[in-house]
Amino acid sequence: MYFCAMISKNLMKLVRSLDQKKGRVKEGLFVAEGPKVVGDLLGKYKPARLIATEEWFGRQTFGRRPEDVVVSEEELRKVSFLQHPQHVVGLFPLPSSSRMDIRPSDELVLALDDVQDPGNLGTIIRIADWFGIGTIVCSAHTSDAFNPKVVQATMGSIARVNIVYTDLAAFLGNLHGDVPVYGTFLDGDNLYAQTLSSNGIIVMGNEGNGISDEVGKLINRRLLIPSYPESRETAESLNVAIATAITCAEFRRHMSCNSV
Amino acid sequence: MYFCAMISKNLMKLVRSLDQKKGRVKEGLFVAEGPKVVGDLLGKYKPARLIATEEWFGRQTFGRRPEDVVVSEEELRKVSFLQHPQHVVGLFPLPSSSRMDIRPSDELVLALDDVQDPGNLGTIIRIADWFGIGTIVCSAHTSDAFNPKVVQATMGSIARVNIVYTDLAAFLGNLHGDVPVYGTFLDGDNLYAQTLSSNGIIVMGNEGNGISDEVGKLINRRLLIPSYPESRETAESLNVAIATAITCAEFRRHMSCNSV
Numbered sequence: 001m002y003f004c005a006m007i008s009k010n011l012m013k014l015v016r017s018l019d020q021k022k023g024r025v026k027e028g029l030f031v032a033e034g035p036k037v038v039g040d041l042l043g044k045y046k047p048a049r050l051i052a053t054e055e056w057f058g059r060q061t062f063g064r065r066p067e068d069v070v071v072s073e074e075e076l077r078k079v080s081f082l083q084h085p086q087h088v089v090g091l092f093p094l095p096s097s098s099r100m101d102i103r104p105s106d107e108l109v110l111a112l113d114d115v116q117d118p119g120n121l122g123t124i125i126r127i128a129d130w131f132g133i134g135t136i137v138c139s140a141h142t143s144d145a146f147n148p149k150v151v152q153a154t155m156g157s158i159a160r161v162n163i164v165y166t167d168l169a170a171f172l173g174n175l176h177g178d179v180p181v182y183g184t185f186l187d188g189d190n191l192y193a194q195t196l197s198s199n200g201i202i203v204m205g206n207e208g209n210g211i212s213d214e215v216g217k218l219i220n221r222r223l224l225i226p227s228y229p230e231s232r233e234t235a236e237s238l239n240v241a242i243a244t245a246i247t248c249a250e251f252r253r254h255m256s257c258n259s260v
Numbered sequence: 261m262y263f264c265a266m267i268s269k270n271l272m273k274l275v276r277s278l279d280q281k282k283g284r285v286k287e288g289l290f291v292a293e294g295p296k297v298v299g300d301l302l303g304k305y306k307p308a309r310l311i312a313t314e315e316w317f318g319r320q321t322f323g324r325r326p327e328d329v330v331v332s333e334e335e336l337r338k339v340s341f342l343q344h345p346q347h348v349v350g351l352f353p354l355p356s357s358s359r360m361d362i363r364p365s366d367e368l369v370l371a372l373d374d375v376q377d378p379g380n381l382g383t384i385i386r387i388a389d390w391f392g393i394g395t396i397v398c399s400a401h402t403s404d405a406f407n408p409k410v411v412q413a414t415m416g417s418i419a420r421v422n423i424v425y426t427d428l429a430a431f432l433g434n435l436h437g438d439v440p441v442y443g444t445f446l447d448g449d450n451l452y453a454q455t456l457s458s459n460g461i462i463v464m465g466n467e468g469n470g471i472s473d474e475v476g477k478l479i480n481r482r483l484l485i486p487s488y489p490e491s492r493e494t495a496e497s498l499n500v501a502i503a504t505a506i507t508c509a510e511f512r513r514h515m516s517c518n519s520v
Contacts, residue, residue, distance in 0.1 A: 119379070127502060129495040132488040157495045192513050228392040228512040235389040235417045242387060242505045245498070249506045252488040253452050 004072045007051065007079055011069070015051075015079040015089065021144045028094050030146035032158075034086030040156030045092045051079055052088035081148040094146060097164045102135050102171075104179045104201045108251060111137040113168055113215045114206040115240055118143050122153020123241040124204070129157035131248040136161060137201070139168035139215070172201070172218035181219050183211050184243050188222035191247065196254045204244050223247065264332045267311065267339055271329070275311075275339040275349065281404045288354050290406035292418075294346030295319075300416030305352045311339055312348035341408040354406060357424045362395050362431075364439045364461045368511060371397040373428055373475045374466040375500055378403050382413020383501040384464070389417035391508040396421060397461070399428035399475070432461070432478035441479045443471050444503055448484035451507065456514045464504050483507065 017023030018031045032038050050068040057064050076085045110133050115121050121143045145163045180200035205211035227234045277283030278291045292298050310328040317324050336345045370393050381403045405423045440460035465471035487494045
């Protein structure tokens with residue numbers, strides 16, 4: 001039996017500060033909420049601090065540590081970023097990742113050129129996880145993956161996908177065309193008429209502007225997701241997360257077909 | 261040269277009332293905003309009323325009618341549902357659609373079993389438009405397609421896709437198994453190993469609960485979107501809009517391949 005504590009002003013201030021990238025970098029922490037997302041992260045990272053209800057702690061296989069806080073549902077509301085708090089708020093250490101982790105010669109890697117919307121970014125991380133893409137390279141101006149909104153939208157997939165921020169044009173330039181670099185364009189070649197590789201990089205662009213000219217010049221395989229029928233007047237474009245899903249699904253279909 | 265008017269209290273009240281389904285049904289109107297969405301709708305529907313800046317009216321090929329209102333950007337803010345109003349707010353008549361429009365014997369039709377999130381619904385309408393699916397059948401508890409949030413998320417595709425609300429289980433039951441009824445399940449058959457038809461119904465389920473038991477019983481082709489590799493521990497599921505996109509893309513890939 002635990003006794004519910006109040007959340008101190010300092011802790012409240014700390015958690016609030018993690019809504020901003022500046023605060024996350026300063027503290028070296030990010031926030032995750034709810035049994036699913038926190039549960040997935042606990043499988044990989046040691047939390048700095050858990051703030052949760054007695055019921056949630058009671059369902060865990062580990063004991064509560066001195067730095068953890070047992071609270072009522074009502075008290076939890078004070079630190080939650082969600083409209084409906086979900087039993088647990090966890091503070092986790094920001095993972096360190098380096099460009100050493102990126103191996104496009106050996107495997108498929110996803111790259112994002114200034115994806116801005118946190119919901120889109122979270123959904124894309126979830127898609128990468130589903131299709132076994134272990135690394136996402138993000139341009140410096142892509143939305144921050146450890147923003148609480150992104151973390152929640154990943155539904156726990158953030159625990160399984162490495163995310164590296166770098167100068168995307170410089171990174172692609174350094175590959176010197178040695179690996180296939182794919183991108184989707186409205187004037188690309190039909191995705192379904194290409195030989196798709198089991199390694200290389202798939203670049204997805206910004207919501208409004210698509211792939212930047214600077215990055216576009218470094219793409220050596222231009223793809224098109226065909227609408228149906230191709231000649232008809234349809235939606236002008238697909239949402240970036242939708243385009244990512246259709247593209248990744250087709251790469252993986254190729255790999256499955258070829259391995260049979 | 262127009263003179264900017266103030267927006268009357270009555271008009272403001274009218275527009276606000278269209279945020280709720282009750283208000284939309286009472287007035288027989290829905291709201292669309294911005295040059296892209298309003299522009300697409302103008303190609304199909306006669307607007308009941310346009311509230312826009314002088315610049316926007318100046319770019320149109322038709323003249324302003326007495327019922328339209330020219331406003332400043334600042335005044336437009338009073339009736340806009342967007343954080344950043346986009347030059348024009350249009351009030352359009354709610355289109356009437358009937359079950360007569362649904363022809364699953366002849367073409368592919370999408371059906372939604374209680375999709376709740378307005379952003380997901382809007383994205384799904386956009387996907388249907390891209391893939392030339394002209395009709396979406398929605399269960400009675402699916403989010404309302406003429407909610408301002410849904411209309412904006414369709415990016416104009418709502419002008420090109422017919423949306424019919426009905427008792428989905430009764431509708432599917434009345435087909436008596438005469439057409440293929442597809443649905444995606446975590447224990448279905450690999451999407452890429454099936455013969456996919458060019459007619460029938462593709463059912464997508466609720467965000468949290470998937471396809472209901474009542475509707476599930478009426479599905480005669482159970483599909484699975486395989487993760488990669490299939491045996492690996494991955495995300496537990498895909499977002500409903502993402503699953504819709506991957507499924508529709510594969511149906512259309514089949515049709516294109518078979519027509520060559």
